[in-house]
Amino acid sequence: MSSSDSAASRPANPRVALFVTCLVDLFRPSVGFAAVKLLEGAGCRVAVPALQTCCGQPAFNSGDRETARAIARQVIDAFAGYDYVVVPSGSCGGMLHEHYSALFADDADLAARAGDFGKRCHELISFLVDVMGVSAVAARYAGTATYHDSCSGLRELSVKAQPRRLLASVAGLKLTELPGAEVCCGFGGTFCVKYPEISDRMVADKTRDIVATGADTLLAGDMGCLLNIAGKLRRDGHRVRVRHVAEVLAGALDEPAIGEPATEHAQARHTGV
Amino acid sequence: MSARDDILDGVRWSLGRSDGDGAAERVRQRIGEHRRNPIPTRGQDNGAAALKRFIAEAEMVSATIAPVAAEADVPGAVVAYLASHNLPARVAMAPDPSLARIPWSDRPTLEIRRGAAHPDDQVSVTPVFAAIAETGTLMLISGPGTPTTLNLLPDDHIVVLRASQIVGSYEDAWDQLRRARERDGTLDMPRTVNFITGPSRTGDIEQKLVMGAHGPRRLHIVLIEDHG
Amino acid sequence: MQSTSHSFKDNARAAMANPTLQRAMGNMRHGFLAKRLAAIDRLPEFDALRDRARDIKNHALEHLDVYLEAWEAKVVSAGGHVHWARDAEEARRIVLAICQRLDARTVTKGKSMIAEEIALNPFLEANGIVPVETDLGEYIIQIRNESPSHIIAPAIHLVQDQIEQSFREIHTQFDRDRPLVEPRQLVDEARGVLRDKFIAADVGITGANFLVAETGSSIIVTNEGNGDLTQTLTKAHIVVTSLEKIVPTLEDAQTILRVLARSATGQEYSVYTTVSTGPRRPNDLDGPGEYHVVLLDNGRSRMLGTEFQDMLRCIRCGACMNHCPVYATVGGHAYGWVYPGPMGAVLTPSLIGVDEAGHLPNASTFCGKCESVCPMRIPLPKMMRHWREREFERHLSPAAMRWGIAAWAFLAKRPKLYRWVSGLTANVLGLLGRAHGSFRNLPLAGGWTLGRDMPTPQGETFHRAWARRRPRGTHS
Structure with a gap:
């Protein structure tokens, strides 16, 4: 449509x-x-x-x-x-x-x-x-973000350009493309329960690509992928902030990023990064 | 019950086939009309456009092309190719009438043996049946004058192609073959139809491209520009 | 081939712990994938051709019995022979009988997945016949006593050093100090060794990419030319293939050929597309004296008319495994049988049973990439899900999973209870984890927290927070 x-x-x-x-x-x-x-x-x-x-x-x-x-x-x-x-x-x-x-x-x-x-x-x-014809949002975000295309949204619902278009209107946000953005992160719902080791290796590949972009923020549109990616980044000691794309578009940044300790979040907000 | 009957019965059962459902008629019709499916734009060229596309596509797959103005220039082009690759002036040639009428005797130093390929042949010279512009592909058919081994065994395969033999698509080439077989009264297929697109290659070692895996290392096309 | 599909998890674990394999698999990302995209870029009609290719195969499958009979009649009228084989055992015996009648000692082979499926090589060897694989990748794994890990790139799991080492071990006829550092040198050595085999062989066996009902022809597609030498230089050409390879006409084969190479290796067209019809003709100067087709069923006819019929459209291009993130992580051998990757995850349970191969359709994230690149538009994830349904119906799924699903479903069907449990869970986990942002260990999430943290819930569920903030916004 x-x-x-x-x-x-x-x-x-x-x-x-x-x-x-x-x-x-x-x-x-x-x-x-x-x-x-x-x-x-x-x-x-x-x-x-x-x-x-x-x-x-x-x-x-x-x-x-x-x-x-x-x-x-x-x-x-x-x-x-x-x-x-x-x-x-x-x-x-x-x-x-x-x-x-x-x-x-x-x-x-x-x-x-x-x-x-x-x-x-x-x-x-x-x-x-x-559907609603929105082409810009009135949000602000200080930082460089990269975006992971969640599989079902991308392949079943053709979600690809829309988030990028709205993110481009966020003041202060620099969006850098993630190499392999369309490659599955390894979450896969029950897959990560049934085959945790394969899932873990797949998300390791994903976070390696994320870290290599140098972006300070990773955005995506699906909580499953976000929990998976944030959990891996945290375990490996990377301080890339992980958020659902809707949070950034709505300027809803009061809560710590996914997996981020409250103290780290408070500190980051205090120093304005 | 024979394996054949068993398998065919199994297929019919799985498909829920019933007599009189018209399947046989549909199949007979489909095979008989061998209708074309949509052909991509790049396969619809003819004449000068097809010639140009053929050259570009063939070079992209690492074939080399030596254009000559007339049939009489072919021996010179072959000798020049051999010299440029430091190859002995000796070729195995398809015993085909289309090559026989070329004035090879103009180049007396060129040693020609006519017949199928021997394992130690370094260079072969063959005609082609047609060439397909869409992907720079040559179509060669087996027959008394065109043994298949010449296309495969030597390190260097030289083909003599006339611009008028270039067609847009594979489908055009099949139609030409069907017409030619009808003309000759041999309605069946040749034993072998080789579509050849560039020299042999492999990527089986770490996906690194190496030319000359089993077939010819080089594919050279002497192109007679007889289109006018 | 003995299946190890049931130990997929162990196979995968070993593969992930093998740095050489991981290095070899890394090559795939930059090879096939980029080339495929470039080739498709040059063919704007690619997606329309995929639709047509799917329609052609659907039509052929829906009339398979009639096409097979038409094709067989043409093979016979061209002087060839068709041998029908219900299963692997029958197919092996037919091949052996032909070889024995011709007193064959050496058999060259072009790449054939059906020959792998029927485990032809060990059978011939056991009967005193030497099979020689001639596709470079197949040759490499044959001398290493391995099986293919990919349907078009059988040695993709190896790096160059391993190949060099195998050549030095096997090709003892050459100088021990010869240089073998370039792929070129390895290819040349194999070319020389195999050239002698081509000339010495009595029988040549190839597979078939297509069988053409119109003409009774078989078509093979290669880049090396090995399949052509195999079938041209021997007394007999035996085509070992399966019945779903039928297409109605040469035109139909051409349409599918347009999407095959582009999907497989990213070439516009493979170097050699060879259409073979019957044995050599009376006045031909070369070519095989006999032409046989061994036509294997092995369970395929039972797939017709089921939810797995679409799988029979597969043309074995390998695009699904080239693009599969699970395949890229564990490699082809982990799948444990002949066909790896997404197409194997659907086909293998059909051929050897879901009891043995149940892991395969489960080991997918349903990311959908395979379906999106399949030139024949086979709905692979959907069919993997069908296998999971069959497993579930037959109570083959692991008990822990079944209990987990049952407990979750009990709650999911009772929104009020669900709300209470999720609210409590969010409270407790939020309270425990808020300071750290995530858990390093969590009961019941041992698999997850093996290699990653579990982010902490914010502490209150959305529904509770919503009811609190907008008491009138909730509609029931």
Whole structure:
């Protein structure tokens, strides 16, 4: 869908339901609030349906189709009646947008509902740019950042140019491209639990590339990748700050970066770096 | 039950094939019309554009090209190539009528043996059936006058190509072959059709490109510009 | 070939601890990947050709029985022979019988993954016939008693020093002090050694990239020319291949050939594309006296009509493994059988069973890169997920994982309870970890914290914070 098409057919102040995602909910609520701020700034009326938990990916990707279907139905019900469902994650966004209808391939009614639901689901940053027509944000960030393209967002939802476009409008921010930005970081949901050593080697490759850019900040759009990358950088003693891209775009920088000790954060804020 | 029947029955069962579903007819039609699939723009050249593209593509894959104005200039070009690589003036040549009419006797120092390749042949000279501009590819067919070993065994393979033999795409070349076989009354395929795109090479050692793995180390094209 | 797919984890661990292998795998990133991109840049129609290539194979597979019969009739009318083989054992015996009838002592081989699949070499050796691999990469691993680690670059796991060492050990006929420091010198030495084998061989065995129903031809694609010497210089050319290689016409083969080399090595076209039809003709001056095709099923016909049918479109270009971050980390041997990487993760369980090869479709992050580069648009991640579903249905998944999923699902289906548990977890972890920002150790996350920290939650879940800050913004 091109941005002009979707922009033309959408309400001026759409009712948007935020799908928080389980990782943002548990680890980093500040990303959820940053998302709300960005959405409201773009003119959306934001609600957070209470009956949400998880998108069902852990079951879906473990071969437990029945559980995945049960959760998908629960999500579709909880998010009925909104113009859009917006997710601060390409991975969960891809699940909602791409995979729900495949789960109900044997039930025409449910497949149709899931298909219709999928069409209303968007990843946060691509929603802001492609649907809401946002081309700049009023944020400021002192530093050099590099950006990792999370796999599902990139390949299932074509999230690539949108975050870069908005980041280019952040005052003070210098964006430097990450070599191999499109290579998987090794998180992979259940993969990092089932094959932790391979996962660890993959994230080591990723953080080596990140450190080599000389950037002081790593941004991405998915909490899974961010926890993985931040955890590896921390373990290896690198002080690259890791944040969800929505935090920087919303100017929501009060909380320490992912994996960053509160003291280090306070110090960094004090010295203005 | 024979393996053949077993396998075919298995395939039919898996596909849910039933008699009278029209599959046989669809297949017969598809094979008979050998319809073209979309051909990329770069394969749609002809004439001077195809010639230009062929030269550029062939050079990109490390073939060398010596253009000559007429058939009579071919022996000189071959001798010059041999001299420039310090090769003995001796070649194994395809016993094909298209090469036989070239005035080789103008170069009496050039020793020519006609026939299939021997293991110790250093240089071969062959005609080609067609050349494909799209990727700088030569199409050679086996036959009584064109043994396949000449394309493979010698270190240096010299082909004599006429500009009028250059076509845009592989599909054009197949059509030419079909027409030629119809003309000759030999409706079947040659035993071997070689599409050759540059000299032999390998990247099997740490992905480093080395020319001349098993086939010719060098591929030299003497191009007769008979397009006018 | 004896599978070690069940010990994928151990294989992978060993591979990651092998610095030479890791160095060799590093070569891949800068070779195939960059060249593929450059080749695609020069062909704007590439994606449209992929669509067409997929459609051609889908059509061929949906009419496979009819195409096979049409192809067979053409092979026979060109003077060739078709031998149908239900399984590896049948295929091996057919090849052996042909070799024995021709009194063959030496057999040259062009690269054939089907020959690997049926483990042809050890069988021929056991029956007194010497098989000689002639593709340089295959030759190198043959003299090292290894198996291919990649379907188009079988020796990609080796560095040059290892190859030099093997040549010095095996090629004892040469001066011990000869220089072998340049790839050129190694290639020349192998060229000389193998040239003699080509000339001495009685039978030549190749695989096939395509079988053309229109003409009864087999097509092979190589860069070295070894497949051509193999089939031209011997008494008989035996094509060892499998039934899904069928395409309707030469035009169809050409369309797929346009995407094959570009996807595989990043070449626009391979050096040698060879179309072989029957044995040499009466007046030909060279060529094989006999032409045989051994057509292997080995479980493929059972994949038709299932969720794995799309896998039969695979043209063995290797793009999926070239681009797979897991393959790049562990190398091809870790996968434990003939076909590694994403295509192996789907195909191997089909051929040797998911009980044996269950790790393979699980060892993927679902990053989707393989599907995005597959010239035949095979939905590899989706099919890996199908294997996980089959495992789950058959209770083959590890118990710990099943319990974990069950416990999580119990909560995920009960939002209020979930909210309470996640809220408590966030509180506790946030309280414990806030000062350090991350945990170096965490119960139940031992795998994760082996090599990385676990960042600390901020302390309050989003949903609690939201309910507190915007009591009217929550809709239930």
